[in-house]
Every structure is written in C-alpha cells, then in structure tokens.
Amino acid sequence: MSKGIAITGMGIISAIGNDVAENYAALLKGRTGIGKISKIDTVHRDAIMVGEIDFTNLELEALLGLSHNNNYSRTALLAAIAAKEAVADANITDMKAWRTGLVSSTSVGGMDMTEKFYYDYLESDTHRKYIESHHAGDSTQKVAAQLGIEQSLVTTISTACSSAANAIMFGARLIRSGKLDRVIVGGSDCLSKFTINGFKTLMILSDTYNTPFDENRKGLNLGEAAAFLVLESEVVVQTENKKVLAYLKGYGNANDAYHQTASSDNGDGATLAMEKALTVAGIASSDIDYVNAHGTATGNNDLSEGRALIRVFGEPGVPDFSSTKAYTGHTLAAAGGIEAVYSVLALQHDVIYPNLNFKTPMKEFNLLPQTVLKHKELNTILSNSLGFGGNCSTLIFSKNP
Amino acid sequence: MKDNPYKISAYCRIKEQRVSVNGEIILENSGIDFPAFIKSVYKYFDTDYPKFFKMDNLSKLAFMAAEILIKRGKIGLEKNQNIALVFSNRASSLDTDRKHEDSIKDLDRYYPSPAIFVYTLPNICMGEISIRHHLYSENSFFIFDEFNPGYLNDYTHGLLEDGKADKVLCGWVELEEDAYDAFLYMVTKNGPIEHNAEAINRLYKRSWEI
Numbered sequence: 001m002s003k004g005i006a007i008t009g010m011g012i013i014s015a016i017g018n019d020v021a022e023n024y025a026a027l028l029k030g031r032t033g034i035g036k037i038s039k040i041d042t043v044h045r046d047a048i049m050v051g052e053i054d055f056t057n058l059e060l061e062a063l064l065g066l067s068h069n070n071n072y073s074r075t076a077l078l079a080a081i082a083a084k085e086a087v088a089d090a091n092i093t094d095m096k097a098w099r100t101g102l103v104s105s106t107s108v109g110g111m112d113m114t115e116k117f118y119y120d121y122l123e124s125d126t127h128r129k130y131i132e133s134h135h136a137g138d139s140t141q142k143v144a145a146q147l148g149i150e151q152s153l154v155t156t157i158s159t160a161c162s163s164a165a166n167a168i169m170f171g172a173r174l175i176r177s178g179k180l181d182r183v184i185v186g187g188s189d190c191l192s193k194f195t196i197n198g199f200k201t202l203m204i205l206s207d208t209y210n211t212p213f214d215e216n217r218k219g220l221n222l223g224e225a226a227a228f229l230v231l232e233s234e235v236v237v238q239t240e241n242k243k244v245l246a247y248l249k250g251y252g253n254a255n256d257a258y259h260q261t262a263s264s265d266n267g268d269g270a271t272l273a274m275e276k277a278l279t280v281a282g283i284a285s286s287d288i289d290y291v292n293a294h295g296t297a298t299g300n301n302d303l304s305e306g307r308a309l310i311r312v313f314g315e316p317g318v319p320d321f322s323s324t325k326a327y328t329g330h331t332l333a334a335a336g337g338i339e340a341v342y343s344v345l346a347l348q349h350d351v352i353y354p355n356l357n358f359k360t361p362m363k364e365f366n367l368l369p370q371t372v373l374k375h376k377e378l379n380t381i382l383s384n385s386l387g388f389g390g391n392c393s394t395l396i397f398s399k400n401p
Numbered sequence: 402m403k404d405n406p407y408k409i410s411a412y413c414r415i416k417e418q419r420v421s422v423n424g425e426i427i428l429e430n431s432g433i434d435f436p437a438f439i440k441s442v443y444k445y446f447d448t449d450y451p452k453f454f455k456m457d458n459l460s461k462l463a464f465m466a467a468e469i470l471i472k473r474g475k476i477g478l479e480k481n482q483n484i485a486l487v488f489s490n491r492a493s494s495l496d497t498d499r500k501h502e503d504s505i506k507d508l509d510r511y512y513p514s515p516a517i518f519v520y521t522l523p524n525i526c527m528g529e530i531s532i533r534h535h536l537y538s539e540n541s542f543f544i545f546d547e548f549n550p551g552y553l554n555d556y557t558h559g560l561l562e563d564g565k566a567d568k569v570l571c572g573w574v575e576l577e578e579d580a581y582d583a584f585l586y587m588v589t590k591n592g593p594i595e596h597n598a599e600a601i602n603r604l605y606k607r608s609w610e611i
Contacts, residue, residue, distance in 0.1 A: 257532055
C-alpha cells in the first residue's frame, strides 16, 4: 500500500459560498446556489438555470487589490481568490522555502472577455488588453504571479470536466516522484455564453433545478467556481510540523474511447478510472465509505456512471453516494477541485451531503443516492470526474496516510 | 549505445492522390480533390463505418491512414490492446478552424455549427481512431514546424520503455486545403525495420519517392 499525499490547505469560491466555511455551511443546510442567470446577457435567460457567484468582476478585482488596467478574465479572478485562500489555509509564509509548483486547470479560459469584445477588438483598442488573457494558460500565470511562484513548474491542464481532478493527480505524482515538495493544484471556470450555448446545442441543459440520479432528470445546470488544494510532501509536513487535513490516497485516469461528448452506455472509462485509483491506493472497493459522484443529472452521465459504480462495487455493494451538482451546478474544469474540497470536508466532519432534488429512482438499476444529511464515520472517499472526450478520472481521499 | 529492442512493423503513406503501404503503391487516383479522393480510398478498402462521413478532412485522412495500416500492414487489433497514438503535424487543425471562423466572422451571417466546431482541435483525429478500435491508451499530438523523426522516436521509445504501451502508432498527419500528407507507422517489439530517427526519416522519404 502506497502512502497518501498530504493535503494541507484548501480554498474555494462557488455559487454556495465565497470561501471554505461558507461552502460547508451551505452543504449542511442543503442550500442550493442555483438560480436565474444575472450577470450574462443571454437569449437563453429564461430557458436555463445556473450556479452563479454573487460577486461582480469589479468586486473581485477590489478583493484582489488589482489596478484599473488589469486584464484578468473572470476565470483568473475566481482562481486567484480560491488559490490565495488555499495558501493562507496551509499557513504558507515563504513560497520559496520549498520547491513549489502550480498545476491549474480551466476549460473556458478567457472566453468570457473574448466573446464580450470580439467585434470591438477590430474597432478600438479599449479592450484589446484582454486578447492576451484568452488562452487557457493565462489564468494559471496570473495565479502564479499572485502567489509568488516564479521559477518552478507552472502548467495548465484542460481535459474538459475532469481537468481539476487531473491537475490534482498530476500534482500528487510530481510530489511522489520527488520532482517538487509542494504543489498547489485545482481549477477555475467562469460562466460564459460559449459554454451556455455549447451545452444548449447539445440539449443537455435543464430549464429547472438539476436532479442527479433521478429517473426524470432533465439535464445539468452550469455553474462557475474555482477551488485549489495545497499538496505537500512528507518531508515538508514533518519539517514544518504541518496540520494535515486529509490525504490523497489514490488516483486513476482512463479514456472511454466512445464518443466526443457522450459517455459509453456501460461506463467503461469510469469503471477503468475507479479500478486504477483503487489499485494506486492499494485498497479494495469495500474500503470506500462514500462516493462523491460526478452526477451531472444528464440522462447519459447518470446512467453511465451508475452502471460503472455497479461494475466496480457490485449490486448490492455500492456505498453511500451523492452528487453535489444540485448545490453548485456543473462547474466543468473546476468540478474535480470543488468536489475534492467537499470530500476533505466530509472526512473532517464525518458527514455525507444529501443528493438534493432526488425523487424517483432510475428504472435501469436499484441505486438510491443519499438524500438527507448523514453523520457517519468516514475514512475513505472516492470522487469521480467524467468529462467530454471520454476523459474519466477518479480521486480517493482518506483520513489516514 | 544500448541495443534498441523496438522495430517498425509496417508503414503507410497517403499524399497527392496516392496510397502506399510498406513502400508499395496500392492506389492512385489522380485529378480529384481531397474529399473525392479520400472517399475513393474509403470505398477501395471496403470500409464500413458511416461515422467517417461526419468527420473533418484531417480526421478522414488520419482515420484512413490508420485503417489501411491496420488492414494491409497485417496488424492484429484485438480488443483492449494497449496501442498508444503519437501524432504530429504543422498546421494543427487550421483547415477546420478556418471553416469555423468563416461561420462566425460576419455578425449578420453568424451561424456556427457544432458539427464543425468539435473538430477544431488536431487531436480529435486520434479520438476518432481510438473510438473505432476501442483504444483506451495514451495519446499525444505534437505541432512541429516540420516532420520531426527525432522527437517521435524519443517519445515513442519512452512510452514503450516505461510500459505505458505495448505498441505505438506514430506519424505525421498534415492537411491544409488541398495539400495533404499522412505518414503513419507502427512501432512494436518485432518487425523488419529498425526504429530510430534516421530509419524513420528514410522511410518518410522513401515512401514518397517510390
């Protein structure tokens, strides 16, 4: 059995709260962050629901103390807020004391500004500063600058909805192989017309509150969020006598090799990812106490993931599981980071969050998500992130190394 | 230098209306544009895969090159084989990017198509091949200024050496308007041809000069 990688700090901003404490309070209260869209002028305003963060860009800029001429996309603004919270939570005072890297992820990058100013760029130079913040790596560079990570590994992962999970996995592997002592890992995605229109075209957006694993689910709600974890090596933890929040015990990544946007009927990729993560963790499926499912509430995902859970755990045999997408919406590249924070909180407080809005079991199998808040001793949690392009990733978190 | 245990078992070239496998010309159809030519290749090799017709031109080129290599190169493709894909080119997905841009550049005739948009990445062509042959394996797509046998050789060697793959399907798939060039080869533990940068470069040249 290999030793887990220590998680020593975390930060988050989502539709249900602007920091870790607010997110946890909302999870306990069963308070959703889903509502009508207010910050994007879209023709789909009345046809969709989203998980939107309350702060405007101006408010976020003020929180970060940015000058008027900054060129931060909303993705970068959210990322900087969450990453700074994570670093403060880990009590990092000297970024240069250890070899520290940053692995951040995004799918939308600076598209929010590009779509706003696309035609304007040709006419005037007022907003051209945002052209340079369009690419996916820009938000990562800005977070690195905010955190003072200058001469180290700073990189960006974009594998659709599994992005942040892959960033976390990559960070853990960098520490395990001795390349770095400390890695800040996570992801950020803001809402944009680009994602709203793309998902609308695929006809997988619900016009009401999303209902994961429900027979009558109508699709997903998009959400915006950012979340980061601080991963540290055993040497850092021992030398600095660090408080460890939880351990990243296993990770697995596989491809579904089925379709560009759909998951395979039997969840081949998700099954492979979960099996690999269990192997890396060196534990049996029966050791998992709770599954934080990807559970986007699309017809395709929940059926495919449900079947994969049955293939890995048996039927009966699937442990308590729930999806937190009904709280935050599907936060795309950030989802794996958001749900990593929620998994660590679940371990710290021995609590399973309810799968909100569930009413009717799916007819394809006998899987019932946890629908009310449940207090139970939790030692090991498995979290799935399944993305377009067949990108499937699983992380396993535990109380003990 | 350490003994190089890896070999090239077969190679395929598609360029200027000509298809060759292992240095032997299989098909020539001069005087037709790429869409007509690649359709004739699809038919010639008795390919039964309707999804082919939805693909963009780069994917059609890469897909048929892989298809032909597997069929004519006598490569057994059992399910769950761990075959990695390592592709490269110069123009990325620019050909399809331009089609997508054409559909959005004019505000009055703004009509982007998801069917085109999904192909605005070069690595999608590897996804099409993975879906076709159920490959759950490593894949990487590199953009170079020109054919780069040294890099392909080193990367492939690394994948095989680290046990990340049992075989690697490698090469160059370049397409921009009517200029196209696909050169794919399979690296395995057995085969008639040496696997090193010089040998790859020789095959790349020879497969066209036949």
